[in-house]
Amino acid sequence: MEKARAESILKKALSFSEADEMEAFIGGGSYSLTRFANNIIHQNVNEQRYQLSVRSSFGKKTGRAVTNKFNDADIQAVVKTSEAVARAQPEISELLPVPEPQVYREVDAYDEGTASLSPEARADAVAAAVALCKKNGLEAAGYFSSGMGSLGAYGEVAPLAVANSRGLFAYHRGTEASFSITTIGNDSSGWAEASSWRVSDVDVAKLTSAAVEKAKVSSKPRAIEPGKYTVILEPAAVAELLVYMAWIGFGAMQVQEGRSFMSGKTGRQLFGPKIHLYDDVYNDLLRGRPFDFEGMPVQKVAIAEGGVIKGPVHDRSTAVKEGGQSTGHGLPVPNTLGPHVASVVLDVADGVPFEDLVKGTEKGVLVTRFWYVNVVDPMKVILTGMTRDGTFLVENGKITSGIKNFRFNESVVELLNKIEATSLPVRAGECVVPGVVAREFNFSSGTEF
């Protein structure tokens, strides 16, 4: 949706308001995905949708209503619904007035080639990937997606544009392309994935080659005993752990309520001295939206520097409790979740090419990615999950064989104290992280493949 159209709808909504205050956001976009498995395309979908979310307030009473219909009568109806809901609510004593107009950093994240990528172009790229897999006796499964806007992986909608009755207006448009491939052999598999705001950054051939190599090298996997091993975690595996850590611990509400690993730990050395953790939507590889659901500008936030805890991300509500400022990480008001981290960056000063991590390891387990990670203990950040699609034994600086997959139970806090080497950070999902070598990683059980 173009800026002028978004602004027009939001102004229209504001014009219908009879509340003391109103804020609204529009989110959505267009999204296309070509999905393949068993070396054929089996799903090819396209969607276009937007929604308007309106919050009206009378004094300390507030209510929200959402619609995906945009003619004048429907816009007026959703505004009136939000007002009726607000009137029926009890007061929220801490409810803040909507924010004043803000200034935002420009983020160039729109690529026309990505926005307009055709199903034929995606099919051609998938066909080339499948051809390489077939040539190597493997089956391919995965997807190639492209789109513009603010639709999440499960269709959840974040803001494209925010406006309120104090004159605040924010707009951001971005594009996104992703390619993911799993290569499957008789007794092994490999995987590679990349995403970027610009489809030309997504190197389908390179990703496919990497996944093919993994499936070939991990054939005839050995079963080795579970236990504590030195691990070499690829960036995707590191990202998976940090996303969960951020989800349960990086938000100020969790910290204030005493249920984050960071609670009461600000200023303390919790990780190794080389660990610098940020939430940074402006990282060049991420280029995310520069404002939150309330239209507050997003700040780059240091979670930990030199292993020392600096603090969580804030929304306006949690910031007020500490006499500080929002860092622009707010979700729709009101909510029970608190501020939300969007873009985890693990910065390292001495990253080396990933291959060097393998060369420098005498004996260890190389993990391509983790799967079905979940929280066992939120205060210690103990997570469990499985390895998947390429788990290898490394001996004397070389991959010597594929191994059957493991379940792990490991504290990420402890992991960040056991890192011995890191590679150069790359984008992995919504994170920018390096691969890492860490000692004594706890693989607690094995599985059948």
Added chain:
Amino acid sequence: MKDLALLAVDTAKAKGASYADARLIESRMEHIGTKNGKVGSYETSENTGFGVRVVAGGSWGFASSDDFSRESVQATAARAVETALASSKLQDKKLVLAPVKAHVATWNTPFEKDPFTVPLEEKLSFLFKVDEALRKVKGLAIAECSMGFEREKQLFASTEGSVIEQELLSSGAGMVALAVGEGDVQRRSFPSSEGHFASGGYEIVERLKLLENAERTAEEAVALLSADECPSGKKDIILDGAQLCLQIHESIGHPSELDRVLGTEANYAGTSYLKLDQHKKLRLGSEFVSIVADSTLPGGLATVGFDDEGVPAQKWNLVQDGLFVGYLTSRETADVCGDKNSRGCMRADGWNRIPLVRMTNIGLAPGTWTLDDLIADTKDGIFMLTNRSWSIDQMRYNFQFSTEIAWEIKNGKTGRMLKNPNYQGISTEFWNSCDAVCNDAHWFPWGIINCGKGQPGQIAKMSHGSAPARFRQVNVGVAK
């Protein structure tokens, strides 16, 4: 609306589709949450749109839109055909769909009390009463209560002559009590970790007995802070129905989805240990384990008249007395496992998503035990209740679950409370270790409202009926 649905499928056919169906959806949702005496969250939403699914050039294509103008309907149908033809560039065989009779029918979820007519003030008043009861307990840090309602009106039409109208309604509520200690957070929820949801109206909320259970729920959360840790080792365990719900879901439900078995989820949700050569041969569980799939189950979250391919709701066994006998199928996959017709498991997450093979209501058939007798019959065991955490490998062998609370069983009696209980196993070994299932007096269709699958991701709802059951010599206390 029927005219637009027919326009969509007719347009697709005119553009070259050999098959097309259209789903027009109008949904309404309301969610209310309270936290520590205040409104924590509230949203009411309406969402309308349509999706057109076609077979053209022997391949699938799908497009959707929220614009119901005739021009948009025609353009969306044409876009679906265009994507199908692009797919056909990489196809090894033409799609063949299992036959289904053309149905012109209407089906609605039975309910007693329309939740959207219950005043918001009444709903909030009820939640605040529960909230207050929770927070009366000394030491409780956080009380969260919620309720939610969803109505989906569907119109399905296909080039094969079906025109089906359905109105699906689901409702539910729940509460969570959190206690925070020094470096420790403990949680108790009721009726289960995500509350309880079912198909039906506001009467579901009224029958949950949230208020009656609030004090106990909060007291248990606080008591867990000073409880002993769950020991490690091999133990006989009894799982309550709320935990078994997720155990069934993850270790039998998902593996039974035939699309997973055939590899179409290999890049994301994964594949399955229930390979085609295991069908009707594998002893998945002991003789006490029978698993029934039932999209006709009264109150089930996946209970419908027809699935999103227009196939009528059915009831059948996935596991019969321990033997793996059935899959969850679609029109495209049915013949692969020897079935002539689809089991009717295709469901889509709204108008903008393509139907996938999804779990319907899947339950563990009740056994003969009372819970008291089962505990009395257990010499050295642990009774684990209410799911807290879950994880399973992509082929669904190795799982690990945590529950919110457990009680030690010694010589047939429950003793001390245990915190941070968890257990781990391999699916087939675990289900074969089942030696007792409680009777139908204990059986309850627990609801799941957040089952994720597919790319792009889709959320589905379903119920898993279960009664407490015992499993012998399971690894517990595995996260150390």
